Amino acid sequence: GESVGLHLPTLSVQEGDNSIINCAYSNSASDYFIWYKQESGKGPQFIIDIRSNMDKRQGQRVTVLLNKTVKHLSLQIAATQPGDSAVYFCAENIGAGGTSYGKLTFGQGTILTVHP
Protein backbone atom coordinates (compact mmCIF):
# COMPACT_ATOMS: atom_id res chain seq x y z
CA GLY A 1 0.00 0.00 0.00
CA GLU A 2 0.91 3.64 0.03
CA SER A 3 3.42 4.77 2.63
CA VAL A 4 3.68 7.88 4.72
CA GLY A 5 7.03 8.86 6.16
CA LEU A 6 10.11 6.80 5.66
CA HIS A 7 12.12 7.22 8.84
CA LEU A 8 11.95 7.33 12.61
CA PRO A 9 14.28 10.24 13.20
CA THR A 10 14.95 11.96 16.47
CA LEU A 11 14.96 15.67 17.17
CA SER A 12 16.49 17.25 20.26
CA VAL A 13 15.84 20.89 21.04
CA GLN A 14 16.27 23.29 23.91
CA GLU A 15 13.26 24.58 25.76
CA GLY A 16 12.01 27.74 24.10
CA ASP A 17 13.33 26.85 20.66
CA ASN A 18 11.04 26.25 17.71
CA SER A 19 10.77 22.66 16.46
CA ILE A 20 10.09 21.47 12.95
CA ILE A 21 9.06 17.88 12.33
CA ASN A 22 8.87 16.63 8.77
CA CYS A 23 6.94 13.93 6.99
CA ALA A 24 6.94 12.70 3.40
CA TYR A 25 3.90 11.04 1.91
CA SER A 26 3.46 9.13 -1.30
CA ASN A 27 -0.28 9.02 -2.00
CA SER A 28 -1.08 12.03 -4.18
CA ALA A 29 -4.79 11.27 -3.77
CA SER A 30 -4.74 11.81 0.00
CA ASP A 31 -7.00 14.63 1.04
CA TYR A 32 -6.60 14.73 4.81
CA PHE A 33 -3.38 14.97 6.76
CA ILE A 34 -3.21 14.80 10.52
CA TRP A 35 -0.50 15.18 13.13
CA TYR A 36 -0.64 13.10 16.29
CA LYS A 37 1.40 13.25 19.49
CA GLN A 38 2.03 10.06 21.45
CA GLU A 39 3.42 10.21 24.95
CA SER A 40 4.93 7.17 26.57
CA GLY A 41 2.29 4.65 27.60
CA LYS A 42 -0.56 6.51 25.95
CA GLY A 43 -2.49 6.41 22.72
CA PRO A 44 -1.92 9.03 20.01
CA GLN A 45 -3.52 12.41 20.62
CA PHE A 46 -4.76 14.64 17.81
CA ILE A 47 -2.79 17.86 17.37
CA ILE A 48 -3.91 19.45 14.13
CA ASP A 49 -5.08 18.51 10.67
CA ILE A 50 -5.09 20.02 7.23
CA ARG A 51 -7.02 19.33 4.08
CA SER A 52 -5.37 19.00 0.71
CA ASN A 53 -6.92 22.24 -0.54
CA MET A 54 -4.90 24.20 2.02
CA ASP A 55 -1.18 24.77 2.37
CA LYS A 56 -1.03 26.12 5.91
CA ARG A 57 -3.05 25.88 9.08
CA GLN A 58 -2.32 27.29 12.49
CA GLY A 59 -3.31 26.19 15.94
CA GLN A 60 -2.16 27.07 19.40
CA ARG A 61 1.68 27.08 19.18
CA VAL A 62 1.52 24.71 16.22
CA THR A 63 1.49 25.23 12.48
CA VAL A 64 1.10 22.58 9.81
CA LEU A 65 2.45 23.19 6.32
CA LEU A 66 1.50 21.10 3.32
CA ASN A 67 3.49 21.10 0.08
CA LYS A 68 1.63 18.94 -2.41
CA THR A 69 4.20 19.55 -5.13
CA VAL A 70 6.84 17.58 -3.26
CA LYS A 71 4.39 15.59 -1.09
CA HIS A 72 5.74 17.00 2.12
CA LEU A 73 4.08 17.79 5.42
CA SER A 74 5.64 19.57 8.37
CA LEU A 75 4.66 20.42 11.92
CA GLN A 76 6.11 23.49 13.52
CA ILE A 77 5.96 23.87 17.29
CA ALA A 78 6.70 27.32 18.63
CA ALA A 79 8.47 27.87 21.95
CA THR A 80 8.87 24.16 22.55
CA GLN A 81 8.34 23.03 26.13
CA PRO A 82 9.49 19.90 28.00
CA GLY A 83 5.88 18.72 27.93
CA ASP A 84 6.11 18.58 24.15
CA SER A 85 8.55 15.66 24.42
CA ALA A 86 6.85 12.73 22.69
CA VAL A 87 6.71 10.79 19.45
CA TYR A 88 4.98 12.70 16.65
CA PHE A 89 3.24 10.88 13.83
CA CYS A 90 1.82 12.17 10.61
CA ALA A 91 -1.12 10.36 9.10
CA GLU A 92 -2.96 10.62 5.83
CA ASN A 93 -6.10 9.40 4.20
CA ILE A 94 -8.30 9.56 1.24
CA GLY A 95 -11.37 10.69 3.12
CA ALA A 96 -14.31 8.40 3.56
CA GLY A 97 -16.53 11.30 2.60
CA GLY A 98 -18.11 14.28 4.23
CA THR A 99 -16.59 14.96 7.62
CA SER A 100 -15.08 11.50 8.00
CA TYR A 101 -11.38 10.67 7.90
CA GLY A 102 -12.01 7.00 7.31
CA LYS A 103 -8.91 4.83 7.48
CA LEU A 104 -5.60 6.41 8.34
CA THR A 105 -2.11 5.50 7.16
CA PHE A 106 0.53 6.51 9.69
CA GLY A 107 4.09 7.59 9.09
CA GLN A 108 6.99 6.17 11.06
CA GLY A 109 7.13 8.98 13.60
CA THR A 110 9.70 11.38 15.00
CA ILE A 111 10.94 11.33 18.57
CA LEU A 112 11.08 14.86 19.95
CA THR A 113 13.12 15.48 23.09
CA VAL A 114 13.02 18.90 24.70
CA HIS A 115 15.81 19.73 27.12
CA PRO A 116 15.15 22.21 29.92
Added chain:
Amino acid sequence: SAVISQKPSRDICQRGTSLTIQCQVDSQVTMMFWYRQQPGQSLTLIATANQGSEATYESGFVIDKFPISRPNLTFSTLTVSNMSPEDSSIYLCSVEASRGSLSSYNEQFFGPGTRLTVL
Protein backbone atom coordinates in the same frame (compact mmCIF):
# COMPACT_ATOMS: atom_id res chain seq x y z
CA SER B 1 -15.19 14.09 21.79
CA ALA B 2 -14.94 10.45 22.80
CA VAL B 3 -13.37 8.80 25.82
CA ILE B 4 -12.10 5.30 25.17
CA SER B 5 -11.08 2.67 27.66
CA GLN B 6 -9.35 -0.61 26.95
CA LYS B 7 -9.01 -3.76 28.98
CA PRO B 8 -6.59 -5.15 29.86
CA SER B 9 -4.04 -2.35 29.87
CA ARG B 10 -1.27 -4.91 29.61
CA ASP B 11 -0.78 -8.65 29.70
CA ILE B 12 1.93 -11.24 29.46
CA CYS B 13 0.80 -14.38 27.66
CA GLN B 14 2.19 -17.74 26.74
CA ARG B 15 2.79 -18.82 23.19
CA GLY B 16 -0.20 -20.57 21.63
CA THR B 17 -2.83 -18.95 23.82
CA SER B 18 -5.36 -16.27 22.87
CA LEU B 19 -6.17 -12.91 24.40
CA THR B 20 -9.31 -10.84 23.97
CA ILE B 21 -8.98 -7.07 24.26
CA GLN B 22 -12.02 -4.96 25.04
CA CYS B 23 -12.69 -1.43 23.85
CA GLN B 24 -15.44 0.68 25.41
CA VAL B 25 -16.45 4.15 24.21
CA ASP B 26 -18.48 6.63 26.21
CA SER B 27 -20.69 7.55 23.26
CA GLN B 28 -22.19 5.86 20.24
CA VAL B 29 -19.84 5.93 17.25
CA THR B 30 -20.19 4.61 13.76
CA MET B 31 -16.55 4.01 12.89
CA MET B 32 -14.27 1.99 15.15
CA PHE B 33 -10.80 0.73 14.27
CA TRP B 34 -8.13 -1.56 15.65
CA TYR B 35 -4.43 -0.77 15.21
CA ARG B 36 -1.23 -2.56 16.06
CA GLN B 37 1.92 -0.74 17.13
CA GLN B 38 4.98 -2.95 17.22
CA PRO B 39 7.82 -1.94 19.55
CA GLY B 40 9.39 1.35 18.49
CA GLN B 41 7.30 1.55 15.37
CA SER B 42 4.30 3.34 13.96
CA LEU B 43 0.67 2.30 13.92
CA THR B 44 -0.68 -0.18 11.41
CA LEU B 45 -4.38 -0.59 10.84
CA ILE B 46 -5.60 -4.14 11.47
CA ALA B 47 -9.28 -3.74 10.65
CA THR B 48 -12.38 -1.62 10.74
CA ALA B 49 -14.93 -2.98 13.20
CA ASN B 50 -18.38 -2.76 11.66
CA GLN B 51 -21.46 -2.85 13.82
CA GLY B 52 -23.75 -5.69 12.87
CA SER B 53 -21.47 -7.15 10.19
CA GLU B 54 -18.06 -8.72 9.78
CA ALA B 55 -14.99 -6.56 10.26
CA THR B 56 -13.09 -5.28 7.25
CA TYR B 57 -9.46 -6.44 7.43
CA GLU B 58 -6.41 -4.77 5.94
CA SER B 59 -3.87 -6.55 3.83
CA GLY B 60 -1.79 -8.92 5.94
CA PHE B 61 -4.42 -9.40 8.65
CA VAL B 62 -6.99 -12.19 8.67
CA ILE B 63 -10.09 -12.97 10.67
CA ASP B 64 -8.81 -16.30 11.95
CA LYS B 65 -5.86 -14.61 13.62
CA PHE B 66 -7.62 -11.42 14.74
CA PRO B 67 -11.34 -12.08 15.17
CA ILE B 68 -13.27 -8.92 15.98
CA SER B 69 -16.69 -8.40 17.48
CA ARG B 70 -18.78 -5.23 17.39
CA PRO B 71 -22.08 -5.99 19.09
CA ASN B 72 -23.16 -2.35 19.43
CA LEU B 73 -22.07 1.23 18.77
CA THR B 74 -20.07 1.61 21.99
CA PHE B 75 -18.13 -1.64 22.31
CA SER B 76 -15.76 -3.87 20.38
CA THR B 77 -13.36 -6.71 21.08
CA LEU B 78 -10.21 -7.83 19.30
CA THR B 79 -8.87 -11.32 19.90
CA VAL B 80 -5.25 -12.17 19.20
CA SER B 81 -5.34 -15.90 18.52
CA ASN B 82 -2.68 -18.59 18.81
CA MET B 83 -0.14 -16.02 19.88
CA SER B 84 3.56 -16.05 19.10
CA PRO B 85 6.30 -13.66 20.29
CA GLU B 86 5.89 -11.75 17.02
CA ASP B 87 2.47 -10.65 18.26
CA SER B 88 4.06 -8.68 21.08
CA SER B 89 2.79 -5.18 20.42
CA ILE B 90 0.56 -2.43 21.65
CA TYR B 91 -2.99 -2.87 20.36
CA LEU B 92 -5.00 0.32 20.06
CA CYS B 93 -8.67 0.92 19.58
CA SER B 94 -9.77 4.13 17.90
CA VAL B 95 -13.07 5.75 17.01
CA GLU B 96 -14.14 8.61 14.87
CA ALA B 97 -16.24 11.22 16.60
CA SER B 98 -17.18 14.83 16.40
CA ARG B 99 -14.92 17.51 17.80
CA GLY B 100 -18.01 19.42 18.77
CA SER B 101 -18.06 23.13 18.17
CA LEU B 102 -14.33 23.24 17.40
CA SER B 103 -14.74 21.95 13.89
CA SER B 104 -17.20 20.58 11.41
CA TYR B 105 -14.84 17.65 10.83
CA ASN B 106 -14.58 14.47 12.82
CA GLU B 107 -11.48 13.46 14.71
CA GLN B 108 -10.06 10.03 15.32
CA PHE B 109 -9.68 9.38 19.05
CA PHE B 110 -7.44 6.65 20.40
CA GLY B 111 -7.66 4.49 23.47
CA PRO B 112 -4.68 4.11 25.81
CA GLY B 113 -3.68 0.82 24.22
CA THR B 114 -3.14 -2.72 25.45
CA ARG B 115 0.50 -3.71 25.79
CA LEU B 116 0.84 -7.40 24.97
CA THR B 117 3.96 -9.44 25.60
CA VAL B 118 4.06 -13.01 24.32
CA LEU B 119 6.66 -15.33 25.82
